[in-house]
Amino acid sequence: MPLRRAALAPALVIVGLMAAVVSSLGAPLIPVIAERYGAELSTAQWSLTVTMLVGAVAAPILGRLGDGPHRRPVLLGALGVVVAGGVLAALASSLGVLIAGRALQGFGLALLPLAMAVARDHVEERLRARTIAALSLSAAIGIGLGYPITGLIAEFGTISTAYWFGAGASGIALALAIWTVPAAPADRAPTSLDPVGTALVSLGLLALLVGVERGPDWGWADGRTLGLLAAAAALLAAWSQQALRTAAPLVELRLLRHRAVLTANGTSLVLGMAMYLLLSLMTQYVQLDRGLAETAFVAGLTLVPVSVMSAVASRVAPALERRFGARATIPIGSVVIAIGATFFGLTGDHLWQAMVTMGLVGLGLGCTFVAMPGLIVPAVPASETSSALSFYQVVRYVGFSIGSGLAVTFLRIFGGDGPGDPTAYHRTFLVAALLGLVAAALAWILPGRPTGEARPRPRDLELREREEGLLGAAGLEADGLPSPAAR
Known part of the structure; x- marks a missing residue:
C-alpha cells in the first residue's frame, strides 16, 4: 500500500502525458493517411477533426460522471476506450474504420480533469500542488513528444505502427491507473446527466463540422451545405434552450x-x-x-x-x-x-x-x-x-x-x-x-x-x-x- 500511494502522483502524470500523446497522433500523419487510403487531404483531415469533436463532447460528460462516487470506473473506462480506439485504428483496412478508431481515442482529451480530481483528493498534501501543476503542463509536453515520435514511426514504420504505439502507451497508462487510482471518497453524492442536451449538442457540432468541411467540395450555396449549417444552428439553439430549462444541464x-x-x-x-x-x-x-x-x-x-x-x-x-x-x-x-x-x-x-x-x-x-x-x-x-x-x-x-x-x-x-x-x-x-x-x-x-x-x-x-x-x-x-x- 505505501508503494502504491507513492506511485500515484507519477502514475497520474504518465496518464496525462499518454493521453496528450495519443490525441496528437493525427496531424503529422495526415499526408501519409491520405496517400495510403487514396483520399484527399480534406478527408484525411477528419482523423484529426473527429478526435477534437469527441473530446469537446466527452469532456463535460466524463467530468460530470467523474464528480460523483464512480470516478475510478469512469477514469478506467475512458482509458479502456482509448486503448480500443488505438487497436481499431492500427487494424483499420479503410479510412472510415481509422476515423472511428480516432474518434474513440478522443476520449483521452477528457482524462486530464479526472486525473487532477484524483490528485486533489488522494495525493499527499506536500506533493499535491506540484502534481497538479505537472498535469496542467502535460498536454503541451505531450504534443511535443507525440508529434516527433509518431512522425518517426511513420517514416521508418507504417501508420499501423504509429497507432499500435498509441494503443500500447494507453495500455501502460491503463495498467498504472488500475494499480494506483483509489475509489472516490465515500461521501460523494451521485451525479446525473442531461441525455437530451448531450444528444442535441453532439448532433449540432457534427452537422456544423461536416458542413464546414464539405462546403468547398459541394459549394457554399449547395443545398446539402446550407442544410447542414441550418441543422447545426437549429440543434445548437435547441440545446441552448434545453440547457436553460433543465435543472442539471451539461453546462x-x-x-x-x-x-x-x-x-x-x-x-x-x-x-x-x-x-x-x-x-x-x-x-x-x-x-x-x-x-x-x-x-x-x-x-x-x-x-x-x-x-x-x-x-x-x-x-x-x-x-x-x-x-x-x-x-x-x-x-x-x-x-x-x-x-x-x-x-x-x-x-x-x-x-x-x-x-x-x-x-x-x-x-x-x-x-x-x-x-x-x-x-x-x-x-x-x-x-x-x-x-x-x-x-x-x-x-x-x-x-x-x-x-x-x-x-x-x-x-x-x-x-x-x-x-x-x-x-x-x-x-x-x-x-x-x-x-x-x-x-x-x-x-x-x-x-x-x-x-x-x-x-x-x-x-x-x-x-x-x-x-x-x-x-x-x-x-x-x-x-x-x-x-x-x-x-
Missing part, C-alpha cells in the same frame, strides 16, 4: 451573462480555431513537395517549440498578470500568436522560420490559456466556478474542431494553383494571424469589471487556476478545495 449557459465569462469563452473559441489552423497546416506544409519537402518526423519536430514555449509561458504569464492584469495578458498573448502567424505567412521558405513561428505561437497560447481561467474565476460566485469553467472547456475544444475543419476550407479558397499550392498555405497563415488579432480585440473590449467576489491576489489566482480552475474545466466540483489563504 450552465446562464453564466454567459458575466462579461468576463463571455470574454474568456469568445476569445478561447477564436484562438482555438487559430491554433488548429496553425498546427495542422504547419505539419502539412513542412512535408509538401512544393513546401519544405521534409519528412513526417521533421514535421513533428517543428511543433516541439509549441510545447517548450507553452511551458515557458506558464511561468511568464503570472508575472504578466501581476504587472498588467488578466485583461492585458490575453491580448498580449493573442498578438504574439498573430505575429508568429504573420511571420510565416510572409516568409515560410526555410525550416528555421517554421521553428520560430511555432515558438511564438506556443508562447502566445501559453499566456492566453493560462490567463483565461483567471478571468472567469473572479467574475462568478464560488458555487458557479465549476459550471463556468466547464463551458470554457467545451468552447475551447469546439474552437479546435472548427479550426481543424476550416483548414481545408481556406486551402481550397486560396489554392488557385492546384493542391499543395504554397501560396494557399501562406495566405491561410495570414488568416490565422487575423484571428489572433480578433481575439486580442475581443479580450480588450468585452470585459467589464468583475462582479460578485472581489478579485483575488495574483498568487491566489494562480493557485486557483491550477487546483480549482483546471479541475472545474470539465465540470468537476471544486468546492472541496481549501482557499488559497487557508493553505
Whole structure:
C-alpha cells in the first residue's frame, strides 16, 4: 500500500502525458493517411477533426460522471476506450474504420480533469500542488513528444505502427491507473446527466463540422451545405434552450451573462480555431513537395517549440498578470500568436522560420490559456466556478474542431494553383494571424469589471487556476478545495 500511494502522483502524470500523446497522433500523419487510403487531404483531415469533436463532447460528460462516487470506473473506462480506439485504428483496412478508431481515442482529451480530481483528493498534501501543476503542463509536453515520435514511426514504420504505439502507451497508462487510482471518497453524492442536451449538442457540432468541411467540395450555396449549417444552428439553439430549462444541464449557459465569462469563452473559441489552423497546416506544409519537402518526423519536430514555449509561458504569464492584469495578458498573448502567424505567412521558405513561428505561437497560447481561467474565476460566485469553467472547456475544444475543419476550407479558397499550392498555405497563415488579432480585440473590449467576489491576489489566482480552475474545466466540483489563504 505505501508503494502504491507513492506511485500515484507519477502514475497520474504518465496518464496525462499518454493521453496528450495519443490525441496528437493525427496531424503529422495526415499526408501519409491520405496517400495510403487514396483520399484527399480534406478527408484525411477528419482523423484529426473527429478526435477534437469527441473530446469537446466527452469532456463535460466524463467530468460530470467523474464528480460523483464512480470516478475510478469512469477514469478506467475512458482509458479502456482509448486503448480500443488505438487497436481499431492500427487494424483499420479503410479510412472510415481509422476515423472511428480516432474518434474513440478522443476520449483521452477528457482524462486530464479526472486525473487532477484524483490528485486533489488522494495525493499527499506536500506533493499535491506540484502534481497538479505537472498535469496542467502535460498536454503541451505531450504534443511535443507525440508529434516527433509518431512522425518517426511513420517514416521508418507504417501508420499501423504509429497507432499500435498509441494503443500500447494507453495500455501502460491503463495498467498504472488500475494499480494506483483509489475509489472516490465515500461521501460523494451521485451525479446525473442531461441525455437530451448531450444528444442535441453532439448532433449540432457534427452537422456544423461536416458542413464546414464539405462546403468547398459541394459549394457554399449547395443545398446539402446550407442544410447542414441550418441543422447545426437549429440543434445548437435547441440545446441552448434545453440547457436553460433543465435543472442539471451539461453546462450552465446562464453564466454567459458575466462579461468576463463571455470574454474568456469568445476569445478561447477564436484562438482555438487559430491554433488548429496553425498546427495542422504547419505539419502539412513542412512535408509538401512544393513546401519544405521534409519528412513526417521533421514535421513533428517543428511543433516541439509549441510545447517548450507553452511551458515557458506558464511561468511568464503570472508575472504578466501581476504587472498588467488578466485583461492585458490575453491580448498580449493573442498578438504574439498573430505575429508568429504573420511571420510565416510572409516568409515560410526555410525550416528555421517554421521553428520560430511555432515558438511564438506556443508562447502566445501559453499566456492566453493560462490567463483565461483567471478571468472567469473572479467574475462568478464560488458555487458557479465549476459550471463556468466547464463551458470554457467545451468552447475551447469546439474552437479546435472548427479550426481543424476550416483548414481545408481556406486551402481550397486560396489554392488557385492546384493542391499543395504554397501560396494557399501562406495566405491561410495570414488568416490565422487575423484571428489572433480578433481575439486580442475581443479580450480588450468585452470585459467589464468583475462582479460578485472581489478579485483575488495574483498568487491566489494562480493557485486557483491550477487546483480549482483546471479541475472545474470539465465540470468537476471544486468546492472541496481549501482557499488559497487557508493553505
